[in-house]
Amino acid sequence: MARSNVLVTGGSGYIGSHVVLQLLLSKRYNVAVIDNSANSHPESIKRVEAIASEETGEKQQVRLFQGDLKKREDVESIFTYFEQNEDKQGLNGVIHIAALKAVGESAEKPVDYYLNNIAASIQLLDVMRQHNCFNFVYSSSATVYGEPPKVPIPEESPLQHESPYARTKVFFEYMLKDIANAQPDKWRIISLRYFNPAGAHPSGRIGEDPLGKPNNLLPLLAQISVGRSYGQLKVFGNDYPTYDGTCVRDYIHVMDLAAGHMNALDALPKDDIFHDVGPGKAKAYNLGTGQGQSVLTMIESMRKASGFDYQYQIVDRRPGDVPNLTADPALAQKELGFKTIRGLEEIGAYKDTSADTSNTQRIQHRDIWYKGSDGASVVLSNGGAQDYSTGNVPSATDGRTVMNGLPTSTGGVYGIQEVGGGSSRHSDSASSMHRNNSNDKTQTQTHNTYAPHASSESSTSSDSNLSAGPIVGIVVGVLAFIFFALLFFGKYRRRVNRRRVNAYARSQGMARAQPSYGDSSGAGGGVGGGGVMMSQTAFNDGINEDGATTPTPLLSANNNNNNATLKSQHSRSYSEATNSSTFHHLHYPHLRKESNTSSLMPSETEKSNSIAAAPWFRGSSTSASNANTSDDSHSRNHSEALMFGMSRSDSDTSRFRKARNSFGSPLDML
Ligand SMILES: O=c1ccn([C@@H]2O[C@H](COP(=O)(O)OP(=O)(O)O[C@H]3O[C@H](CO)[C@@H](O)[C@H](O)[C@H]3O)[C@@H](O)[C@H]2O)c(=O)[nH]1
Structure with a gap:
């Protein structure tokens, strides 16, 4: 059938x-x-x-x-x-x-x-x-x-x-x-x-990553664990009639x-x-699962999963919360015939022990990079940006822990x-x-439109300091030396810090927690949210490494030999398709800074282009290539707006x- x-x-x-x-x-x-x-x-x-x-x-x-x-x-x-x-x-x-x-x-x-x-x-x-x-x-x-x-x-x-x-x-x-x-x-x-x-x-390739500060507990815990700071974590009430006084939910x-x-x-x-x-x-x-978990239990569970030492404060109850919502x-x-087979461990974190050995090759092959605002070349990769100048691409044995x-x-x-x-x-x-079969009548409906607002938040850091000595004369030379030494040192420190944060974020399968990228209005900033945008463009452009058109982004008859085949035939598309958690890159507020609401949404022209290219869907190989063209513009304009x-x-x-x-x-x- x-x-x-x-x-x-x-x-x-x-x-x-x-x-x-x-x-x-x-x-x-x-x-x-x-x-x-x-x-x-x-x-x-x-x-x-x-x-x-x-x-x-x-x-x-x-x-x-x-x-x-x-x-x-x-x-x-x-x-x-x-x-x-x-x-x-x-x-x-x-x-x-x-x-x-x-x-x-x-x-x-x-x-x-x-x-x-x-x-x-x-x-x-x-x-x-x-x-x-x-x-x-x-x-x-x-x-x-x-x-x-x-x-x-x-x-x-x-x-x-x-x-x-x-x-x-x-x-x-x-x-x-x-x-x-x-x-x-x-x-x-x-x-x-x-x-x-x-x-x-x-896989961490799909999931939830809300825009702005999450209101819900788990995305908040996940984001805090990878360095997004929203002030102190608040636990809304510990005087509920539950096993530890905090609200119980069925996750x-x-x-x-x-x-x-x-x-x-x-x-x-x-x-x-x-x-x-x-x-x-x-x-x-x-x-639901039938199992209720308190707020404190979830914090502990996420602490175990992420290794992050959450500090929290008990505050007043949140209006509207009820003590216990647990399903029967x-x-x-x-x-x-419904059943739940995944528990807190799977909810809290996922250790991707299968991080495939072609990962590094794939990323190198893709070769998508851009200049960060500090001039460093950066290549996007699974779960984080890499300093391409060092060739420091993710290790095949890097376990990705995907927080969700x-x-x-x-x-x-x-x-x-x-x-x-x-x-x-x-x-x-x-x-x-x-x-x-039926033949009921229809009715029409009018409607409004709505666009989400991009959050705007920037983060800056300054680690370098200059100190001037009290003596003049030859000291000018010394000062000049100190100036350049400190300048170099400061830049070095920033880079090291950034690598540390990135390494952690990467280990969480989350975005780079790197303030400098989106700060620039240059290549790293702009609508694309930096490298993500460029990478999206690259892997959606339908052009493979040899300049040939890649009509279909995905294929996979056999997981075992996909990589080799695809690398030669569909490398960019495949890289994108298998690139886990790149969406996480797109949620850091600084990446939105350069964007505005309209950039997050398709323009009317884009919409009509899309529809004109392939009325509502890609139904044939011919229309597919047309649709790809319009899809690309959508992807480019939306790639920083992955609002799962x-x-x-x-x-x-x-x-x-x-x-x-x-x-x-x-x-x-x-
Ligand atoms: O910063 C926070 C956020 C949440 N909580 C608590 O965590 C629990 C879970 O809260 P949350 O994750 O916001 O989920 P709910 O309030 O249970 O609501 C979700 O689940 C409901 C169904 O159970 C849906 O109807 C709602 O739309 C959905 O947001 C509640 O006790 C909250 O008070 C905190 O203590 N601190």
């Missing part, structure tokens, strides 16, 4: 990218993604394709649609595409992950939240029914439980909503029930209530969470799971961009979803409280 066609909204985001990866790995789905890149980056899809290709031994591609769920025509075009192309069977199902997700921000921008999380989502359902697609997996959240009366929390726990964000999740779950009840023979809907997603794919590895989506897709066709709901087929499941995952285990953050749901409803994916179709596996699951401000919870109070409890009316 043919593969099922599945659309993943927000598929480039933190959770979305891991879900897409799982779908590809199963080799049972043709995966389309709609994302607008506001909270994510299309680069993640390329990396997902690379990982999936390597792991399956077959080329795996995603059809990545640049679009905004708030624009009906964007959504329609994907459904239409699958009806008119590929196997013409249309889309079989949707995994809806895209949403805004920050509790604090939701109180400040409730319209945005309702527009994105509710209005756009309803519109998506409307387009689905118009196109006879009735299989739906929804990204919900443990936030729907508010402060639960019972822990571990079963699904029948009362739904409560303490913020506009929580309300969007609760409301939409109710809406899904109504919709399913109205057409019980058509819709099949599963809501997945995520607990606290954490960790990343073990679930994002790979396990992603696998839960596969379980849900597989369960959708099964009538028996819906036997106790109805008449419509809409049901919610917890995705029994229902998902029983009915979906977490948070919850979503990729970002605000947009996506770029275009990708080929058109290979396979017919070797079963389709788990079936289409229904960028979290928004959770601050100002008092305002959120106020909003909650004034808003009342709309669900009471339901």
Whole structure:
């Protein structure tokens, strides 16, 4: 049977990218993604394709649609595409992950939240029914439980909503029930209530690295451990009724969470799971481990993983926090076959003992470098910049420890961009979803646009000092000597310091913690965030070392001999594709300094070029090369903006409280 066609909204985001990866790995789905890149980056899809290709031994591609769920025509075009192309069977199902997700921000921008999380989502359902697609997996959240009366929390726990964000999740779950009840023979809907997603794919090539100071605990700990300073770590309250007084959460590895989506897709066709709901087929499941961990436990866990000696301060409770959110995952285990197989160790850190021996060669071969602001030549590499002048490229035995953050749901409803994916179709596996027929009417929706703000923060250092002696005369000569000696020494110290920091950051699989790169408005600075930008350009330019065009960035029939083959044929593309954690480079505030918001987002011209080049996707080899051209411009303009699951401000919870109070409890009316 043919593969099922599945659309993943927000598929480039933190959770979305891991879900897409799982779908590809199963080799049972043709995966389309709609994302607008506001909270994510299309680069993640390329990396997902690379990982999936390597792991399956077959080329795996995603059809990545640049679009905004708030624009009906964007959504329609994907459904239409699958009806008119590929196997013409249309889309079989949707995994809806895209949403805004920050509790604090939701109180400040409730319209945005309702527009994105509710209005756009309803519109998506409307387009689905118009196109006879009735299989739906929804990204919900443990936030729907508010402060639960019972822990571990079963699904029948009362739904409560303490913020506009929580309300969007609760409301939409109710809406899904109504919709399913109205057409019980058509819709099949599963809501997945995520607990606290954490960790990343073990390669470190995809993961979460929020923009600016993370609000969530784990990305904050990860970033602190590699030298990003956000002031003292604060533990919000130690007087909760928990085992050590700090809040307890159920941290679930994002790979396990992603696998839960596969379980849900597989369960959708099964009538028996819906036997106790109805008449419509809409049901919610917890995705958590069932194990609660306190804030202090997580700090200790990350201390062990990173070796970083966290200093923290106990401060007042954070408004809105509840003592304990731990899932009862029994229902998902029983009915979906869901299980978690990764624990705290995998969440906290990943020691990449398989750091492959071709690493050094690959990087040398790639030969992408630029001048740092201090004149040093730098080559980008796995997990850090290298001083190329020394030839000091990463050792093959360098274990990469990839620190990863977490948070919850979503990729970002605000947009996506770029275009990708080929058109290979396979017919070797079963389709788990079936289409229904219907002819419902559609409606149109207007919308706003939104662009994330680049944070701006600089860091400077000055280590050199000059001292003048009290004597004149011949002392002038001595002073001159001292001057130059100190100048040299200062520069040397800066370089040594930088290498030390870089070495540490590299060992964490994180970005270089190097203030000097982005400081320069020269080659190292600018929109590209320095070397990252140049490297992106290099490996996306489709030109190989011999000057020949490289039409397809990835391939990998055999992991064992890929390197040799690819180095000669696709070296740059492959280097990029296998270069772990380069995205981490892009999150250091100084790398954004030279950028502005518009540089983070595709220009209208770029968008239209992209669409014109290959209407929404790369469907053929001809259009692929065209699309590559436009993709490059996107990559260049976005490469410094890899905002995997960028979290928004959770601050100002008092305002959120106020909003909650004034808003009342709309669900009471339901
Ligand atoms: O600097 C910090 C940050 C967090 N915490 C604590 O760490 C715990 C976890 O906080 P965080 O990582 O922010 O996650 P949650 O508050 O549990 O919220 C996440 O998980 C929820 C589902 O469980 C989702 O609804 C939210 O959107 C998502 O942000 C809480 O007790 C916080 O008070 C600190 O002590 N210090």
